[in-house]
Amino acid sequence: MPQTHNEHAPLNLSLNSVKQSLTNHLIFSIGKDPITATDRDWFFTLANVVRDRLIEGWMETMRRYYENDAKRVYYLSMEFLIGRSLMNSVLNIGFIDEVKQACIDAGVELDRVTELEFDAALGNGGLGRLAACFLDSMATIGLPGYGMGIRYEYGMFNQKIENGWQVEHPDNWLRYGNPWEFPRPEVLYPVKFGGRVVEYRNEHGRMHHHWMEDDEVMAMAYDTPTPGFGAKTVNNMRLWSAKASRDFDLKYFNEGNYIKAVEDKNESENLSKVLYPDDTTAMGRELRLKQQYFFVSASLQDIIYRFLKHHSDFGELPDKVAIQLNDTHPSIAIPELMRLLVDNHDLEWDRAWDITSRTFAYTNHTLMPEALETWPVSLFEAILPRHLQIIYEINQRFLQGVMHRFPGDTELLRRMSIIDESRGRRVRMAHLAIVGSHHVNGVAQIHSDLMKTTIFADFERYYPGKLTNITNGITPRLWLNQANPGLAQLATRHIGKGWITDLGKLRQLSALADDSGFQAEFRAVKRANKEKLAAILAHKLRLDVNPDSLFDVHVKRIHEYKRQLLNVLHVITLYNRIRSNPALEVVPRTVIFGGKAAPGYAMAKLTIKLINDVADIVNHDPATRGLLKVAFLPNYDVSTASEIIPAADLSQQISTAGTEASGTGNMKLALNGALTIGTLDGANIEMKEEVGAENIFIFGLTAEEVARTKNDGYDPWSHYHANSELKWALDMIASGYFSPDQADRFLPIFNNLTRDGDHYLLLADYNTYIAAQERVDSLYRHPEQWTRCAILNVAGMGKFSSDRTIGEYASKIWGARPVL
Structure with a gap:
């Protein structure tokens, strides 16, 4: 008989147990013999070994929550940028040494095997990675937290660089299967679109609404265990996949028209095919709205089902359930919960609204009005007719309250309305989220302050105290313990391993900042990381770089407000200085870019082309004498970030002040x-306070100065004509110096920065940016001083742990407690 283990006994983490599990899973789960097993077979074998050791903690955690009738937190997000799970789980469970030795004994190269895991790229940047960090922290501190999102069949596109241009390829991350997920075919909910709403009065004279003649899609759950550090708590991430309500139309099939027979099935299942369809087309916009409602509706039906298993009074819902809206994408959840309570469970409007508004909280992630999500009323009417009715009712009641508080102020009513009447009637999703939530938080102090004084100033006046701040954070488990084992081990040797779950303990490293021995160890770790990245650049780009050069890193989504172009202007300026003065003493510098441009974002894609064309000229010009190299690493994702970030000497966080909500790359x-x-933007301000002003290079206009400059009538031409180096760099871009095959290729960039007004004030900040870069060069010439500053930066990062962030959410917003 096959061996079994006691379901209540903890799975053994000993070396012998791991070796036995490896052998058993290779044979009985994968169906391979060690002689014929490929690296991919070993990856899935190892994943099964790890998964076994997650499941028991997962089951025990869920039982604990039910036994304690714990308040649960549901984190609704369109994105979860998880990355790879194997090593993260091994480190969180705490048996890395046993896994390494078992692989050595089996003749398996662990590093090579782990590289075969596909990144779960179910997000496109900071929003999705933040959600993943939050899941890690909720599990680490023992908070009953659930991630709810979409199981995209194709994640964020795979970025290739072809002739310097970004080319998007499908990211088929599920090609070989996903060993971490558990399909739940029994967890299935209908999600409806279209149709019409019929109104009628019941026997008591109350108005009822029936949504009928709609199209139906089924949402099926896939669960992924999410371990905290130590694996005492293993929470759940539930992602929804779209399934057709009927596999195919038998009538068409019997007529021999197989394509028509499966047409509805294919159309239904397209809902969860691709992360963020291109919204430059009407069809793409419709699909995106459907995606948002699809996962929200399934999640809320699931939340209510789980609540009703142990409670019968919906009045208890806000005491047992907290729902966090990660940006506006899931804000349709507010009218959806109202629909479920009023239409399906027959609650009166006022009671349903009280329950709803005490259940939801909303995180805002942008200060730019043009980035706030809105939807045409006509699209809502076609896809979600009942929800539009509910939104109208919410808005009418809300505006009535505003009118009573501020009678006669029609302009205020226009500004605060959930329906924007000025642009062809659109639903303002941020306004809906604010009105329907009990708390609204920004993600850095400056962001939250500006939220209250600019875009949401009216709401701050109407709802004093509703708008608050919770500064973002990152998980130290991935971004130090896993990504940078050399530095993690160095810290642990000197201050113990408590920092892994209490990042504030890194402050103890401050006492070692002037210790020459510790400095030497710190530099050795950085040098090894730079050598590793240099090897990657040589392999992927065939670019030979000097590991002793200053590694100047700018990795994030390509967007005008993140100002990769300002960095390029510095590169060109430095290039011109080296070429024009062969005797100039220059700190050797390797400038590394990474990031994806949205497929429909022409200016961002042109920026990538410019970076690559500048790199082609600079890297091959013998006049640079190898003192300046430029690299664009394609397909920036979590795994690539884990290779680049530990090797960076300089971190570029140069967004226009007042545009970046927080940033998390700066923290990593x-x-x-x-x-x-x-710049003094986002979390940079709080980082400056934590690490000390002398250990960070700040430049540029403040948010107040940016606003004043724009109000006073900003003229980029004045900067162009006043600065010869700036003019030289811009003229080179405009004239085709970097694009001899097409002289006017980059003229749109030149025009954008001059004739079209330089919206993000690159030219206004150019002088101070160049001066800050000169301070960088000056400090880098003194390795001991540079190392001292770097150590103090590490030591000052305690505040920016996502454990602290989640602790604040739990106490300030969710009213939830750890269950350990």
Whole structure:
């Protein structure tokens, strides 16, 4: 008989147990013999070994929550940028040494096997990675937290660089299967679209609404265990996949028209095919709205089902359930919960609204009005007719309250209305989220302050105290313990391993900042990381770089407000200085870019082309004498970030002040010993306070100065004509110096920065940016001083743990407690 283990006994983490599990899973789960097993077979074998050791903790955690009738937190997000799970789980469970030795004994190269895991790229940047960090922290501190999203069949596109241009390829991350997920075919909910709403009065004279003649899609759950550090708590991420309500139309099939027979099935299942369809087309916009409602409706039906298993009074819902809206994408959840309570469970409107508004909280992630999500009323009417009715009712009641508080102020009513009447009637999703939530938080102090004084000033006046701040954070488990084992081990040797779950303990490293021995160890770790990245650049780009050069890193989504172009202007300026003065003493510098441009974002894609064309000229010009190299690493994702960030010397965080809500790349880079060059924007301000003003390179206009400059009538031409180096760099871009095959290729960039008004004030900040870069060069010439600053940056990152962030959400917003 096959061996079994006691279901209540903890799975053994001993070396012998791991070796036995490896052998058993290779044979009985994968169906291979060690002689014929491929690296991919070993990956799935190892994943099964790890998964076994997650499941028991997962089951025990769920039982604990039910026994304690714990308040649960549901984190609704369109994105979860998880990355790879194997090593993260091994480290969180705590048996890395046993796994390594078992692989050595089996003749398996662990590093090669782990590289075969596909990144779960179910997000496109900071929003999705933040959600993943939050899941890690909720599990680590023992908070009953569930991630709810979409199981995209194709994640964020795979970025290739072809002739310098970004080319998007499908990201088929499920090609070989996903060993971490558990399909739940029994967890299935109908999600409806279209149709019409019929109104009628019941026997008591109450108005009822029936949504009928709609199209139906089924949402099926896939569960993924999410372990905290130590694996005492293993929470759940539930992702929804779209399934047709009927596999195919038998009538068409019997007529021999197989294509028509499966047409509805294919159309239904397209809902969860691709992360963020291109919204430059009407069809793409419709699909995106459907995606948002699809996962929200399934999640809320599931939440209510789970609540009703143990409770009968909906009045208890806000005491037992907290729902966090990660940006506006899931804000349709507010009218959906109202629909479920009023239409399906027969609650009166006022009671349903009280329950709804005490259940939801909303995180805002942008200060730019043009980035706030809105939807045409006509599209809502076609796809979600009942929800539009509910939104109208919410808005009418809300505006009535505003009118009573501020009678006669029709302009205020227009500004605060959930329906924007000025642009062809659109639903303002941020306004809906604010009105329907009990708390609204920004993600850095400056962001939250600006939220209250600019875009949501009216709401701050109407709802005093509703708008608050919770500064973002990152998980130290991935971004230091896993990504940078050299630095993690160095810290643990000197201050113990408590920092892994209490990042504030890194402050103890401050006492070692002037210790020459510790400095030497710190530099050795950084040098090894830079050598590793240099090897990657040589392999992927055939670019030979000097590991002793300053690694100047700018990795994030390509967007005008993140100002990769300002960095390019510095590169060109430095290039011109080297060429025009062969005797100039220059700190050797390797400038590394990474990031994806949205497929429909022409200016961002042109920026990538410019970076690559500048790199082609600079890297091959003998006049640079190898003092300047430029690299664009394609397909920036979590795994690539884990290779770049530990090797960075300088972190570029140069968004226009007042545009970046928080940023988390800034935290990851500083935690790994990079010094920041940045504006007083987002979390840079709080980082400056934590690490000390002398250990960060700040430049540029403040948010107040940016607003004043724009109000006073900003003229980029004045900067162009006043600065010869700036003019030289811009003229080179405009004239085709970097694009001899097409002289006017980059004229749109030149025009954008001059004739079209330089919306993000690159030219206004150019002088101070160049001056800050000169301070960078000056400090880098003194390794001991540079190392001291880098150590103090690591030591000052305690505040920016996502454990602290989640602790604040739990106490300030959710009213939830850890269950350990």
